[in-house]
Amino acid sequence: MNSARYLLPAIFSLLLVACGGGTSVKPDAGKTQTPTMQQPVPKKGGYYLDDGPGDNPPADIDNIPDAVPRAETPLPRANRPYSALGRRYTPMTEHSPYKQRGVASWYGKRYHGQKTSSGEVYDMYSMTGAHTILPLPSYVRVTNPENGRSVIVRINDRGPFHDDRLIDLSYAAAYKLRLIEKGSGIVDVEALDTNGKTIPATNIAASPQASKPAAPGDQPLPPAESNAPANTMTNAMNETAINQPVAGDYVQVGAFSLKANGDRLVETLQQHNLTDNVQVENWYNAGTYRVRLGPYSSRQQAEAAAAKIKQVLSTNAIVIRQ
CATH class of the missing domain: 3.30.70.1070 (Sporulation related repeat)
Known part of the structure; x- marks a missing residue:
């Protein structure tokens, strides 16, 4: 009887460990453990098609310097009137006052390395942009009114040929303005002179980005010569415009x-x-x-x-x- 009195508590303790003590029982090596956290789904944002950030971006994009305005000769072919996606555009041929608010979008790795309308190669990590009517090349200050961030970019490409967009920015410029996550955003665009100063915007009305589509009675544009690249213009997105x-x-x-x-x-x-x-x-x-x-x-x-x-x-x- 005395020995049984000492054995019963010991047996009862072993039963408690076996039933409720998770630390004493090894997990079954044959079973897959279910992860407790899901991998975050990357945001696609508002960029074009399957475009997006590069796979190996620079370590500190915020330290990429802004474009430095300087005197440059306008490119005759890139500043001729042209037609794209059913609309006609008449580019500015000299540095004139320009200030406009509108939507900025950006383009990245899908178009990295493509030729711009100016003939230069698009680099998503340089401070550049595309505009429908500003001279090529020219310089503008782009400001995000939501956060006050501002950058200077060199306009070296044509576009965006969409009614709801004012300017296309390189990935680096959009990153510095904090537009990457949203894909697009409202910005203020101001033309700069060769000294980096805002060209006085006296009596400037809202600048139309394009004329209305051609009326049914308008004469069609002549077909471009197959061996005459000067009659057509292509931007980094491979959109072709016809010089007019x-x-x-x-x-x-x-x-x-x-x-x-x-x-x-x-x-x-x-x-x-x-x-x-x-x-x-x-x-x-x-x-x-x-x-x-x-x-x-x-x-x-x-x-x-x-x-x-x-x-x-x-x-x-x-x-x-x-």
Whole structure:
């Protein structure tokens, strides 16, 4: 009886450990343990299609320096009037006041390494942007009014060709403005001069980004020559725009079979300040590269410009009507 009195408590203790003591029982090695936390699902945001951040971004994107405004020659072909997705655009050909509020989107790895409308290669980690009408190249300050963050970017591409968007930003620029997670957001865009100062925005109305779609009676644009890249323009998103001539009086200075010869003449005209704040371009048509300036506001202005070019360069210059 005495021995039984000591054995009963011991047996009772062993039963408690076996039934309720989780630390004393090893888990079954053959069973898979269920994780207690789910992996977070990455947000897709509002970027294009299957676009997104790069796989190996720089360590500190916030330290990527802003673009530094400087004097650059506008690119004639990239600043010609053009048509894209059924709308017509007339780019600015000189640095003018511009201030607009609208939606900014961004493009990343899907378009990284593609050619922009300016001919440069898109780098998602550089401070660049795309705009429909600002000169290529030019510089703007982009501000996120929600958080006060501001960046300076170099406009080197055309787009976005969507009614609800004002500007496309590189991944780096959008990151610094904290637009990455949302994919897009409201921003203020201000044109800067070559010293990085805001061009005075006196009496500026809201700038239309494009004209209305062509009416059914409008003449269709001529088909682009298959071997004439100067008649088309492609942005980093592989969207093709068709360059479109504007009616008016032009001054034709030369005609060449080689594009390089026309490009050299364009540079000479610019170096001698003979462009008179009009567009000068090496325009391809019917197998020939024609260097021309215009359109001028009147035939008298065109004739005066032609006479000045003849005097300075001792070359033929004729007035033509487009």
